[in-house]
Amino acid sequence: MKKENNRLGWLFTSPYIIFTIIFFLLPLLWSFWLALTDWNMISPKINFVGFQNFITAIKSPAVQSSFFVTYKFLFVFVPLALLMSMGIALLVHGLPKFKGLFMVAFFLPYLSSGVVTSLIVKGLLSYNGPLNTMLRNKFQMDVDWLGNPNTAIFIVSLMIAWKMSGYYGLILISGLENINQEVYEAAEIDGASSWTVFWKITFPMLYPAFFTVAVLAVGISFGIFTEVYQLTGGGPNFATNTWQMEIYNQAFVNLKSGYASAVALISSVVTFMSIGVIRKLLEKWGERNGWS
Amino acid sequence: MKKFLLMSTVVLLGVTTLAACGSSEKKESADDGKTTITFWAAPNPPQLKFWEEMATEFEKENKDITVEVSQMKESPSSEATIQSAIASKTAPTLSENINRSFAAQLAASEALIPLNEHEEFETIVSDRKMTETIKSWKFSDDNQYVVPVYSNPILFGWRTDILKDLGFEETPKTYSELLAVSKKLKEVYPDKVLWAKKDLSDPTAWMRWFDFFPLYNAASEGKAFVENNKFVADEEATKEVFELIGSLQKDKMLLTGESTDPFENEISIMSDIGPWTFPNWAEKFPELKFGENYVIDTPVVPDRLKGVEKVSTYADAKGIVMYAQATEAEQKAAMEFLAFVYGNEENDMKLLEMTSLIPARDDSVDNPSFATYFEEHPEMKVYAANVPYAVPAMDNELYNDIQQVFGESGWVPTVRGEKGASDAWKDAKTAVEGVLP
Numbered sequence: 001m002k003k004e005n006n007r008l009g010w011l012f013t014s015p016y017i018i019f020t021i022i023f024f025l026l027p028l029l030w031s032f033w034l035a036l037t038d039w040n041m042i043s044p045k046i047n048f049v050g051f052q053n054f055i056t057a058i059k060s061p062a063v064q065s066s067f068f069v070t071y072k073f074l075f076v077f078v079p080l081a082l083l084m085s086m087g088i089a090l091l092v093h094g095l096p097k098f099k100g101l102f103m104v105a106f107f108l109p110y111l112s113s114g115v116v117t118s119l120i121v122k123g124l125l126s127y128n129g130p131l132n133t134m135l136r137n138k139f140q141m142d143v144d145w146l147g148n149p150n151t152a153i154f155i156v157s158l159m160i161a162w163k164m165s166g167y168y169g170l171i172l173i174s175g176l177e178n179i180n181q182e183v184y185e186a187a188e189i190d191g192a193s194s195w196t197v198f199w200k201i202t203f204p205m206l207y208p209a210f211f212t213v214a215v216l217a218v219g220i221s222f223g224i225f226t227e228v229y230q231l232t233g234g235g236p237n238f239a240t241n242t243w244q245m246e247i248y249n250q251a252f253v254n255l256k257s258g259y260a261s262a263v264a265l266i267s268s269v270v271t272f273m274s275i276g277v278i279r280k281l282l283e284k285w286g287e288r289n290g291w292s
Numbered sequence: 293m294k295k296f297l298l299m300s301t302v303v304l305l306g307v308t309t310l311a312a313c314g315s316s317e318k319k320e321s322a323d324d325g326k327t328t329i330t331f332w333a334a335p336n337p338p339q340l341k342f343w344e345e346m347a348t349e350f351e352k353e354n355k356d357i358t359v360e361v362s363q364m365k366e367s368p369s370s371e372a373t374i375q376s377a378i379a380s381k382t383a384p385t386l387s388e389n390i391n392r393s394f395a396a397q398l399a400a401s402e403a404l405i406p407l408n409e410h411e412e413f414e415t416i417v418s419d420r421k422m423t424e425t426i427k428s429w430k431f432s433d434d435n436q437y438v439v440p441v442y443s444n445p446i447l448f449g450w451r452t453d454i455l456k457d458l459g460f461e462e463t464p465k466t467y468s469e470l471l472a473v474s475k476k477l478k479e480v481y482p483d484k485v486l487w488a489k490k491d492l493s494d495p496t497a498w499m500r501w502f503d504f505f506p507l508y509n510a511a512s513e514g515k516a517f518v519e520n521n522k523f524v525a526d527e528e529a530t531k532e533v534f535e536l537i538g539s540l541q542k543d544k545m546l547l548t549g550e551s552t553d554p555f556e557n558e559i560s561i562m563s564d565i566g567p568w569t570f571p572n573w574a575e576k577f578p579e580l581k582f583g584e585n586y587v588i589d590t591p592v593v594p595d596r597l598k599g600v601e602k603v604s605t606y607a608d609a610k611g612i613v614m615y616a617q618a619t620e621a622e623q624k625a626a627m628e629f630l631a632f633v634y635g636n637e638e639n640d641m642k643l644l645e646m647t648s649l650i651p652a653r654d655d656s657v658d659n660p661s662f663a664t665y666f667e668e669h670p671e672m673k674v675y676a677a678n679v680p681y682a683v684p685a686m687d688n689e690l691y692n693d694i695q696q697v698f699g700e701s702g703w704v705p706t707v708r709g710e711k712g713a714s715d716a717w718k719d720a721k722t723a724v725e726g727v728l729p
Binding site: 040041042043044045122123125126127128129136142144145146147233234235236237238248251252253254255257 | 368369371372375376378379397398400401402403483488490493494495496497547548549550551552554557559692693704
């Protein structure tokens with residue numbers, strides 16, 4: 001019986017195992033091999049360069065800069081996404097009617113193409129776009145939104161937060177729906193203020209969902225590419241040149257596939273470690289407050 | 293052990309099933325005696341249509357050759373698509389949309405076949421009347437890897453309606469004349485700028501083709517920038533270009549923020565323009581009429597070159613290459629296909645009509661076959677007339693690195709007003725020499 005169960009188990013998990021081996025494990029191994037060579041994927045000559053690509057990448061000012069840019073995005077995007085998704089969840093949850101309709105409306109940006117939304121934002125913020133035209137006419141101001149490093153990072157982060165907050169909001173709403181109403185009624189009888197109710201009841205009971213959303217948002221910030229590629233191209237002066245942009249440019253513009261592979265592997269290790277650290281910190285925070 | 297065997301069998305089954313989906317090694321020729329060649333057209337629907345028509349006509353006369361035309365994928369970029377195809381041994385026989393610099397990169401990696409090794413090549417060059425044009429496409433190893441399809445000189449559009457308002461009847465030809473226009477523009481229309489382009493302050497390598505190189509080629513009378521892995525740029529010309537850009541930046545005559553169609557919307561009065569712009573204008577900005585409210589002219593030149601007749605500029609020129617993965621039979625068939633297309637000047641007329649791209653021929657302006665077209669499209673005639681003075685991209689496999697560091701250390705700091713011409717030149721020279729082997 002046990003052996004039979006084992007066979008069945010292997011059989012049912014085999015599609016996933018095969019998929020993982022073919023599309024994750026083999027490319028990972030191949031990528032590691034590529035990172036040890038100077039191959040540009042065109043030339044018949046492939047030279048083994050050992051760990052030289054990794055050393056060059058670690059010393060490269062462009063890679064170092066993209067490391068910091070990625071963290072800048074993390075510190076701007078994650079709080080924005082959490083605030084916006086929490087706002088959406090609380091707003092929709094409190095609605096007496098049409099909850100589903102509003103949730104779908106907030107979820108729609110998640111389904112939209114990053115390229116299309118980037119082009120729309122680009123048009124809105126251009127010199128002769130509606131915002132700058134209004135600012136010029138009313139306040140004699142001209143703001144180069146995407147040409148200033150600080151505003152460019154904020155705008156890209158805001159745009160991705162707008163896109164993702166409906167999806168994250170959905171996760172938070174399901175958490176809110178699971179909170180027993182009787183707890184709120186008891187708090188009301190005790191005369192607790194809305195602020196107290198949020199911090200003493202809603203947030204602690206929502207913490208598992210909040211934790212999931214926070215980890216997802218951290219993961220997203222390490223993979224920012226489309227919006228930056230479309231809106232700023234990594235500029236101004238590399239201020240928004242994320243890790244993914246650097247990998248793309250090295251691999252597909254400069255055709256330095258081996259080097260790009262080394263940068264990608266370094267970035268994946270750092271991403272993995274960063275997510276692990278942030279996850280641990282969130283867990284500790286939850287444990288200390290008795291939320292998890 | 294049994295568990296391991298079961299697992300291994302399942303994995304092996306999956307891998308072999310997927311492997312069976314892949315293509316087998318190329319055969320020298322197909323079983324039915326037909327040779328099939330593949331052609332990747334540029335990711336531009338009119339160009340795809342043109343090559344599909346060419347393939348159909350060719351196949352009518354050559355029953356033993358099939359030409360499969362498909363559009364080159366542009367995701368993430370056409371260069372990356374070609375790179376992946378070569379790596380996975382699925383490269384086409386021929387592809388268009390290759391500029392001289394990318395061809396140099398491919399040739400250095402032994403991914404291309406020197407076309408001059410095929411006897412048909414000389415016939416193609418003479419039949420298509422491109423003996424002069426092809427000279428600038430010769431690579432440093434004395435081979436020809438590209439059959440240029442089109443050559444678009446990058447010229448400058450001027451809003452003549454605004455120039456007239458400012459009191460100028462003619463477009464500026466020299467730096468002094470340009471600065472005079474700029475001064476007047478600031479006085480009369482403080483909200484307008486001379487040149488509005490976000491890319492000016494972006495160090496991305498290819499962007500220099502459409503700002504620095506047209507001005508540099510004009511100022512240096514077409515001198516090389518990098519030759520045989522040596523930085524040979526004309527110092528005087530480069531510094532003059534930097535000085536001009538520095539002056540415009542100081543006068544706030546450059547707008548480097550995002551702006552939508554600034555030339556068309558009268559935010560700027562000058563813009564670098566390629567001939568591909570006109571079909572878009574006809575649709576989106578029908579009010580723009582050549583000779584009425586705008587004209588096309590060559591780049592401005594330093595005062596020392598005042599009156600010079602032949603003004604050089606950058607050529608956005610692309611052509612066809614043959615990949616080294618092609619078998620001998622495919623190479624032969626591919627050369628026959630090219631000889632067919634370029635053996636009839638009507639096909640170039642079709643290219644011009646269908647794509648608004650200037651055929652890379654020496655005789656585009658004088659050829660009677662094109663006369664009617666140019667009468668109907670006088671703006672295109674200006675481009676055709678400048679084809680012989682247009683310099684294609686540099687022949688160096690490191691062009692991306694070269695242009696990137698040049699942008700970072702010379703051009704962009706000048707545009708941003710962070711460096712003077714001498715410092716920008718010195719830093720750019722050091723940076724480019726640092727990239728070269």
